[in-house]
Amino acid sequence: MPQPLQGELIRLRAREETDVDHFYRWINDWQVTKFLGARYVQSRKFESEWLASGDPGPQEARFVVETLDDQKPIGWVGLHPGFPENRTAGLGIAIGEHEFLDGGYGTDTMRTVCRFGLEMMNLHRIELSVFDWNTRAIRVYEKVGFKHEGVARDAMWKANRWHQLAHMGLLRGELR
Ligand SMILES: CC(C)(COP(=O)(O)OP(=O)(O)OC[C@H]1O[C@@H](n2cnc3c(N)ncnc32)[C@H](O)[C@@H]1OP(=O)(O)O)[C@@H](O)C(=O)NCCC(=O)NCCS
Numbered sequence: 001m002p003q004p005l006q007g008e009l010i011r012l013r014a015r016e017e018t019d020v021d022h023f024y025r026w027i028n029d030w031q032v033t034k035f036l037g038a039r040y041v042q043s044r045k046f047e048s049e050w051l052a053s054g055d056p057g058p059q060e061a062r063f064v065v066e067t068l069d070d071q072k073p074i075g076w077v078g079l080h081p082g083f084p085e086n087r088t089a090g091l092g093i094a095i096g097e098h099e100f101l102d103g104g105y106g107t108d109t110m111r112t113v114c115r116f117g118l119e120m121m122n123l124h125r126i127e128l129s130v131f132d133w134n135t136r137a138i139r140v141y142e143k144v145g146f147k148h149e150g151v152a153r154d155a156m157w158k159a160n161r162w163h164q165l166a167h168m169g170l171l172r173g174e175l176r
């Protein structure tokens with residue numbers, strides 16, 4: 001049986017309070033947050049409390065992404081289920097360490113977390129929204145099997161303009 005939280009390049013693990021330094025850095029880095037819904041800066045205190053706010057479970061499955069070869073934390077990923085009846089979770093992901101972008105780590109993280117959601121959480125559907133100009137992320141989502149499900153027009157105001165949000169979803173059986 002394969003290790004459910006391990007990919008080919010990364011491993012997913014629980015968040016620890018000792019992760020505060022890199023989360024604080026990532027969430028206050030515009031090169032990371034410009035791709036996300038996040039707008040406001042966050043304090044170290046907020047990050048510490050958030051990191052202490054619970055282990056992965058059926059309500060929220062948040063993980064640190066770390067490299068498999070030397071356990072370096074490089075980002076985060078989370079599955080956020082809603083009503084259990086729907087067996088659907090929203091997904092959020094970011095690789096915060098710049099030198100690990102475009103190296104296959106995001107694709108491996110997506111495959112690993114989606115496999116975990118399907119095989120261990122018994123999800124039927126995983127969904128996400130992405131700025132329509134974030135072509136790198138969209139490429140990764142398509143590559144692992146997410147389908148385009150429509151675009152919400154002027155759905156987010158950020159950095160002095162409206163953004164179109166592409167909605168994408170993956171059903172059980174579609175993960176590649
Ligand atoms: C999106 C993200 C998770 C992808 O992870 P990654 O490790 O950088 O991506 P990978 O190296 O696994 O794959 C990138 C793919 O996109 C392609 N790509 C790179 N830049 C691209 C661009 N500007 N436009 C289109 N495709 C692009 C690469 O060629 C590669 O595809 P390939 O394997 O077919 O060659 C990561 O870039 C990230 O965290 N970005 C910042 C935060 C973010 O955008 N989060 C998602 C918000 S919805």
